[in-house]
Amino acid sequence: MLGEYRIEGRRAKEIASSVERGVGTGELEPGQLLPPMRELAAGLGVNPNTVAAAYRILRERGVIETAGRRGSRVRPRPATTGREYAQVGVPEGVRDVASGNPDPALLPSLARAFAAAGEQGDRERVLYGADPVEPELARLARAALDADGVPSGPSAVVSGSLDAIERVLEAHLKPGDTVAVEDPGWGALLDLIPALGLRLAPVGVDDDGPLPEDVRRVLVSGARALIVTDRMQNPTGAVVSASRARALRSVLQDHPGVLLIEDDHGHGIVDLPLHPLAGGTRHWAFVRSVAKAYGPDLRLAVLTGDDVTVDRVRGRQRLGAGWVSRLLQRAVVRLWTDGGHDPAAVAAAYGERRDLLLRALADRGIEGHGRSGLNVWVPVPDETGAVSRLLHAGWAVAPGARFRTAAPPGIRITTSTLRPDEAGPLADAVAAAVGRAPVRSYV
Numbered sequence: 001m002l003g004e005y006r007i008e009g010r011r012a013k014e015i016a017s018s019v020e021r022g023v024g025t026g027e028l029e030p031g032q033l034l035p036p037m038r039e040l041a042a043g044l045g046v047n048p049n050t051v052a053a054a055y056r057i058l059r060e061r062g063v064i065e066t067a068g069r070r071g072s073r074v075r076p077r078p079a080t081t082g083r084e085y086a087q088v089g090v091p092e093g094v095r096d097v098a099s100g101n102p103d104p105a106l107l108p109s110l111a112r113a114f115a116a117a118g119e120q121g122d123r124e125r126v127l128y129g130a131d132p133v134e135p136e137l138a139r140l141a142r143a144a145l146d147a148d149g150v151p152s153g154p155s156a157v158v159s160g161s162l163d164a165i166e167r168v169l170e171a172h173l174k175p176g177d178t179v180a181v182e183d184p185g186w187g188a189l190l191d192l193i194p195a196l197g198l199r200l201a202p203v204g205v206d207d208d209g210p211l212p213e214d215v216r217r218v219l220v221s222g223a224r225a226l227i228v229t230d231r232m233q234n235p236t237g238a239v240v241s242a243s244r245a246r247a248l249r250s251v252l253q254d255h256p257g258v259l260l261i262e263d264d265h266g267h268g269i270v271d272l273p274l275h276p277l278a279g280g281t282r283h284w285a286f287v288r289s290v291a292k293a294y295g296p297d298l299r300l301a302v303l304t305g306d307d308v309t310v311d312r313v314r315g316r317q318r319l320g321a322g323w324v325s326r327l328l329q330r331a332v333v334r335l336w337t338d339g340g341h342d343p344a345a346v347a348a349a350y351g352e353r354r355d356l357l358l359r360a361l362a363d364r365g366i367e368g369h370g371r372s373g374l375n376v377w378v379p380v381p382d383e384t385g386a387v388s389r390l391l392h393a394g395w396a397v398a399p400g401a402r403f404r405t406a407a408p409p410g411i412r413i414t415t416s417t418l419r420p421d422e423a424g425p426l427a428d429a430v431a432a433a434v435g436r437a438p439v440r441s442y443v
Helices: 012-025 037-044 048-060 111-123 135-147 161-172 187-195 212-220 242-253 307-318 326-337 343-363 383-392 420-433
Strands: 064-066 072-074 155-158 178-183 199-206 225-229 259-263 284-289 301-305 375-379 410-414
Touching: 012 048, 037 048, 048 064, 048 072, 111 326, 135 155, 135 284, 135 301, 135 326, 155 161, 155 307, 161 187, 161 225, 161 259, 161 284, 161 301, 161 307, 178 187, 178 212, 187 199, 199 212, 212 225, 212 242, 284 307, 301 307, 343 375, 343 420, 383 410, 383 420, 410 420
Parallel strands: 178 199, 178 225, 225 259, 259 284
Antiparallel strands: 064 072, 155 301, 284 301, 375 410
16 A cells, blocks of 8 residues: 555654655555554554544645545645636637636836835845845834724735735744634635644635634634735735624633734725724734736735734744845835825726626526625536536636535636627627526626
């Protein structure tokens, strides 16, 4: 079963580490079947419960997968859930409404911002030991956070939202801890958590954000952290409303030891107000990325939080990357201040395209969700069939499997570049793909 490789250890963590070493060296190959728990326990002279705990650790870390009586096998890609493979290629001639990307035409020009940042860099060289945060970036970010009611706290600059979330989780949690996450939710985040050796606890989402009773349930069950998308939730477009924020803050007040992480995903391109949750727990972090509003290649996010959290993040950052390029930070300052990006106009453009599709779907009796952002989430009874039929009809959509754990099936449609004349035909195709005949034709 395992060839020449011998699993060793007396404790669960030792057994799990032994398996991980074999995977890392290639001696245990992807797809390889592991011994049944009782068999391995007998061979090691330990209680079967110890082996069961070791296998649980390995599953939580994404190293193995278990399929009931068929046993446990090494995952094809042990570090992740393989979620990125749940996607559809876009053949020639098929319209891509799956990517999740912003409209390039609505992104600001970068040339002037980087030229100005370069000139400033020539005058004011950044050397080792310099402050890792550009002072003007910190000032502008803090002013915007104050305006939105985010509590005061120190700041850090990191390489995007996912980098911020990973650093904050590692600053507080240990392998085996449970993290409450939105379901459906951001696929990359659903991959990251098990890759860190953490457990996922799914929390339901509606148009107003995470469901308070779901949050209460997982926190009572022992979840150590909660991650919430305040605006433009991916994939549903949910926005935490004022009433939902009050309900969630009430839940969090009963669990002050929980780590709260908020991702303001829609900052800069959403015209709905922010209702932050921070303030009711001892440790919290709030992150804003520039990727969606200014371009995905601008790998920069501003992070604020309580003193301990931000200090731990910055301390660990110093031991690795050191800092995010001050040249990049200065370019972002220019983008924020030169008037080349109008958040209200951009939000209106995305909202018009999104609402056009939502209305067309509603006219055909199809439920769709998308209060904000670039995407529309459509629940479907047969996800694989719907994706396949839409592809055959000339539309590539994202399968919901990329974004969910326990949530019902769905598809995500990116509307960021959708033309007015495309909404009707796309809604017709969706209606046909889910077995609903369109009730009226498009013009």
